[in-house]
Amino acid sequence: MAHLTSVALFPRSDNPRARLPPTFTTQRVQRAFEPDASIVLIGLRGSGKRSLGFIGATALKWRFVTEDQCFEEYTGRTRADYLHDFGNKAFREKDIEVVKRMLDCHRTRCVIECGLGSLVTEVQSFLRAYCTTNPVIHIVRDMEQIRGLLRLKDTEARLMDEAEPAHRSCSNFEYHNLYDSNCEIFKEKGYPDRRSPNYSFKLKAAKEDFCSFLRFISGPRSYGHCQTTPFALSAVPVENRAYTHAVVVRSTQILNHQVDVEELESSEDAVLYKVDRFVDSSLADISRHVASIRRKVQVPIIYEIDRKLLEQDLPNNLQGNRNDIRFGLMLHGLRLGVEFLVVELDDEDDRMRQLIKVKGPTKIIGSHYNSAPDSRAWLSRARYAEYEKTCRLGCDIARIVQLATLAADNDDVREFERHVRAMAEPQLPLIAYNVGELGRDSLLTNSTLTPVKHPSSLCQSSDILGPTITTQESMQALFDLGTLDPLHFYVFGAGISHSLAPAMHNAAYEISGLRYEYHRQESSSMDEVLGLANNPYFGGASITRPFKVDICETLAAKSVHAEAIGAINTLIPLRATSDGKLLRMEDQVAHRGQAAPIKALYGDNTDWIGMTTCIVRNLSPRNVIQPAKTSGLVIGAGGMARAAVYAMIKLGCRKVMIYNRTVAKAERIAQHFNSWLLKEGVSGQEVGVLQSSTDSWPTNVNLPVIVVSCVFAFNYETEGDFRISLQWLSSPTGGLVLEMAYTPLNTPFLRMVRSLREKTGQSWVIVDGLEILPEQGIAQFELMTGRKAPRGQMRREVEQRYQMEDSESENVV
Structure with a gap:
């Protein structure tokens, strides 16, 4: 914890939402907490606290506590009744008592919605102390949205607006609740009740980025999935990967509509968001920009204050406060939970240390820019001193930039990097390059978070530090x-003429600047697969039926997921050195993208990742997985079915039932996973088999709320060929149906579920294979190439290339 110097960061303004109150810097700020520390949400009425709290508590599997609920529990009366019976003064005193008691009694494993009590001075003082032990998140929403939602008059809106800045003084994080367009899908039907199985889909996008925000500020939780494999990008921090890029976006470019956040998504590994303007609305603008980038681009955000342009933009009466304003803006970035914050090494050491002490999960990039370097400055003692200062201050990453005056400066920066790598441990990740017309070559060879421009930008900054190249x-x-x-990738299997993998991956290669080719290789012989994999330029392959299980016997190594599933869909070469020795696994990861003799093969499975992502994204809060009672149903017994069973087990389903026309195959899968669960020491989870389509659902098992069909749809030529018991689909709360086939899009199984839904009114959410396909392909792309996948482009390519066979089909209903 650090006690920050008391200073009025921002002068008074006609717009109270635009400034930080002086109390923001006098509180003891803490942003690192115990994993089970309760999370408190505060904010204006109509900001979305209750909806987000419900979503967060559901995802965390924690208790959701509200101020209204506690008031009635502690007093035996509703708030309205208490006010009516005892009057305003007594109500106010009791409300303060209730809020303090609520916070004190629920310090762990709760998501707490603090209502009107957060506007009371005594409660705000209590919350400031609470910030030292727990995350307190200020939920912000555009006032126009709040006005429309609550139907406020001008005076009411103004009074609410004036009360809002006080919430910043008693919170340590801020989340801007953007409008979620998914609400429009359900506008006619409504679903106002949070217990409705459809409620979460009104806030589908908000659900994803709010849960991501919670994961970041408080650490990994039980929800989501972990890709435990050395080849996964998630296994390597972005600053430790080779040849990563950060697309530069300035706040003024967004404000002036020169950059469209919707179009930012590409193959960059991070977004470098530069604040280069300060006006009354700056804090609100910054919060909105960061929230938009987080939702649309879904990559780490590097937050930087452009000192030069910011100070040029300040009016004369604020120049004396310029350092305080800049420091306050950096603190605001920490409140927003950005992944990286840039500090300048020529700032006061005390201020930098204060920022580093309160950074929480945010990583600090210590930056130095030399605009007038001496000859051979990269190899001078002063340059190494800059790097050493970054280490000494406790920064996480060093960034050193110099204006190039000679072409030889590019050779010098590479020599400097080599010397740093040879220094004694520990070493910080290093970003080092030259700028200016002569510095382009060093940008091309810098390995870590190179700043790049986005091709969709309508104009670029003339600043010399601005990016000059694209990814x-x-x-x-x-x-x-x-x-x-240049490497070659393949999809191997039988009956793959309909595969969208080549179109999807080749589109991703092109937009990423990768000179790779992805080919369709239809084959019924595994020898042909293994023969192609002997080529030094073989990059990897997608494996489909009938090889997913049999090929496991030829592999030298598998991920823990492929080992557990007993089937793979992703093949990665393991390369050898020039003398024929197999590279260590960590070296294999570092050498992806380079041709070399192939010594062995590595197998992984991304089918389960695609399924898990779609289940987490689409399962309603009412049907959230409860380990004590949730059941699932898998139809089929091939490699895809194995991945489905594994996904349900990893998500915590107590019982998974398998139905397949050939019972023996289903029993082999059940035996495989039951043995695996026993080996892993997992109790309370089991896999069973349904013997026929007319079997009754087991009486001691809850009806399934997750159903995954893994049957090759072309096997069923007529609707009558596909039959399962309708009793299996009679969950009173509905659930989620995943159809893994995407050809034809409207399969007999989906037609049956839609018909059942129309007749009974059951709330089954349907997801077809076309939605799941990009999730699988993105994971495969990143495993095989070691590059961040251009997610939006891959999804668009699937949609553009796929010929819809049934105009009535829907991706998500």
């Missing part, structure tokens, strides 16, 4: 230099 240009240069080699 695509940078990656193509690595192929020109021979750093990366």
Whole structure:
């Protein structure tokens, strides 16, 4: 914890939402907490606290506590009744008592919605102390949305607006609750009740990025899935990956509509968001920009204050406060939960230490820019002193940038990097490059978070520090230099003429600047698969039926997931050194993208990842997985069915039942997973088999709320060929149906579920294979290439290339 110097960061303004109150800097700020510390949500009425609290508590599997609920529990009366019976003064005193008691009694494993009590001075003082032990999140929403939702008059809206800044003084994080367009889908039907099985889908996008926000500020939780494999990008922090890029976006570019956040998504590994303007609305603008980037781009955010442009933009009467304003804006970035914050090494050491002490989960990039370097400055003692200062202050990453005056400066920066890598441990990740016309080559060879421009930007800044290359240009240069080699990738299997994998992956290669090719290789012989995998330029492959299980016997290593599933869908080569020795696994990861002799093969499975993502995204709060009672149903007994069973087990389902026309195959899968559960020491979970389509659902097992069909749809030529017991689909709360086939899109199984839903009114959410496919493909792309996948582009390519066979079909209903 750090006690920050008391200073009025922002002068008074006609717009109270635009400034930080002085109390913001006098409180003891803490942003690192115990994993089970309760999370408190505060904010204006209509900001979305209760909806987000419900979503967060459901995802965390924690208790959801509200101020209204506690008031009635502690007093035996509703708030309205208490006010009526005892009057305003007594009500106010009791409300303060209730809020304090609520917070004190629920310090762990709760998500707490603090209502009107957070506007009371005594409660705000209590919350400031609470910030030292627990995350207190200020939920912010655009006032126009609140006005429309609550139907406020001008005076009412103004009074609410004036009360809002006080919430910043008693919170340590801030979340801007953006409008969620998914609400429009359910506008006619409504679903106002949070207990409704459809409620969460009104806030589908908000659910994803709010849960992501909670994961970041308080650490990994039980929800979501973990890709425990050395080849997964998630296994390596972005700053430790090779040849990563950060697309630069300035606050003024967004405000002036020169950059469309909707179009930012590409193959960059991070977004470098630069604040280069300060006006009355700056804090609200920054919060909205960060929230938009987080939702649309879904990559780490690097938050930086552009000192030069910011100070140029300040009016004369604020120049004396420029350092305080800049410092306050950096603190605001920490409140927003950005992944990286840039601090400048020539700032006061005390201020930098204060920021580092209160950074929480945010990583600090210590930055130095030399605009007038001496000759051979990269190799001077002063340059190494800059790096050492970054280490000494406790920064997480060092960034050193210099204006190039000679072409030889590019050779010098590479020499400097080599010397740093040879220094004694511990070493910080290093970002080092030259800027200016002569510095382009060093940008191309810088390995860590190189700043790049986005091709969709309507204009670029004239600032010399601004990016001059795109990610695509940078990656193509690595192929020109021979750093990366052109590789070949394949989809192997029988009956794959309909596969969308080549179109999807080749589109991703093109937009990413990768000179790779992805081919369709239809085959019924595993020898052909293994023969192609002997080519030094083989990059990897997607494996489909009938090889998913049999090929496991030929692998030298598998991920823990592929081992548990007993089937793979992703094949990765393991390369050897020039003398024929197999590279260590960590070296295999570092050498992806380089051709070399192939010594063995590694197998992984991304089918379960695609399923897990879609289940987490679409399962309603009413049907959230409860380990003590949730059941699932898998139809089929091939490699895909194995992945479905595994996904349900990993998500916590107590019982998973399998139905397949050939019972023996289903029993083999059940035996496989029951043995695996026993080996892993997992109790309370089991896999069973339904013997026929007319069997009754087991009486000691809850009806399934997750149903996954893993049957090749072309096996059923007529609707009459596909039959399962309708009793299996009679969950009173409905549930989620995943159809893994996407050809034809409207399968006999989906037609049956839709018909049942129309007749009974049951709330079954339907997800077809076309939605799941990009999730699988994105995971495969990243495993095989080691590059961040251009997610939006991959999804668009699937939609554009796929010929819809049934106009009545829907991706998500």
